[in-house]
Amino acid sequence: EVQLVESGGGLVQAGGSLRLSCAASGFTFDDYAIAWFRQAPGKEREGVSCISSPDGSTYYKDSVKGRFTISSDNAKNTVYLQMNSLKSEDTAVYYCAAQIDSGFGCYPDLIGMEHWGEGTLVTVSS
DSSP: OOEEEEEOOEEEETTOOEEEEEEEESSOGGGEEEEEEEEOTTSOOEEEEEEETTTOOEEEOGGGTTTEEEEEETTTTEEEEEEOSOOGGGOEEEEEEEEEOOSSOOOOOTTTOOEEOOOEEEEEEO
């Protein structure tokens, strides 16, 4: 059974930090790209970042560049999203998702993702 389980969400003040984790099981982690998406109330789900397990290439949405860092521990089948300098506009439910790596870099393609987690809520208070 494929599972993606997010953890690490919570309430934090603006300027603070959180680290999200996405633990994967039930598929060959090393063959996949793992992405983080987020969905704020009343807004569409958007891609935030992703990482290619085979080659480690990464992608970041412009608004999080320099503040968020994605990393992968392939031995633990876990992807992390370190979020620093959080802003109120980062408030959302954060989801991790997985798709077979294309071999041409990593991009959080909402439609192309094969597996999804249930999400973890991040609330940034101003």
